[in-house]
Amino acid sequence: MPDVNEQSDRTQISLKKIFLLVGVGALPVGVLTLFIQVSPSCGCSDGSRATIGSFTRAQQAYFLEQSAFAESYRSLGLGDGDAPPATTRYRYTVEMSKDRSFIYATPTKELPTDFFGLGLMKKGRSSLVGAVAYDQKNKFTVSIMCRSLKDTLEQPPKPVFNEDKFTCPIGFKTME
Numbered sequence: 001m002p003d004v005n006e007q008s009d010r011t012q013i014s015l016k017k018i019f020l021l022v023g024v025g026a027l028p029v030g031v032l033t034l035f036i037q038v039s040p041s042c043g044c045s046d047g048s049r050a051t052i053g054s055f056t057r058a059q060q061a062y063f064l065e066q067s068a069f070a071e072s073y074r075s076l077g078l079g080d081g082d083a084p085p086a087t088t089r090y091r092y093t094v095e096m097s098k099d100r101s102f103i104y105a106t107p108t109k110e111l112p113t114d115f116f117g118l119g120l121m122k123k124g125r126s127s128l129v130g131a132v133a134y135d136q137k138n139k140f141t142v143s144i145m146c147r148s149l150k151d152t153l154e155q156p157p158k159p160v161f162n163e164d165k166f167t168c169p170i171g172f173k174t175m176e
Helices: 004-033 048-066
Strands: 090-096 100-106 128-135 140-148 160-162 166-168 172-174
Touching: 048 090, 048 100, 048 128, 048 140, 128 166, 140 166
Parallel strands: none
Antiparallel strands: 090 100, 100 128, 128 140, 140 172, 160 166
16 A cells, blocks of 8 residues: 555655746746837827827818918917927927918827836837918918827928928828
């Protein structure tokens, strides 16, 4: 008849080996999860597109009523300041004149992209620019919104107005 103590010793040794293997195996997996990259846009909304869209539509509506663009952000009725309020991701700047207006969304900082958000890896954000102008020839307003192709912390350049339409600066694409 087998000894009960001998079998229980074998079971304890086997459990120790299993715990040791799991512990040693889990350590590298745990460290590797720190370096899993997650998109900065994952799980967080970005209001920059809506802010620029609101600005361009407000300028177009103002032009329909006044036959000129608003020369201050406050006169558009979108806010109390000289530009939209800064967010944790973007700061906004506006340039306004009687015939053209520009709004810039410049990223404020790089965002952590590691799985736990510890900042081990960071990624910048795209900058955006919106523009509105009046086309004298065709008698209507023209607008555009552009996003940088590369992540940056720099203010974007102005879109170029060619006769009756805007084109995005080099390194930018048009947003619909």
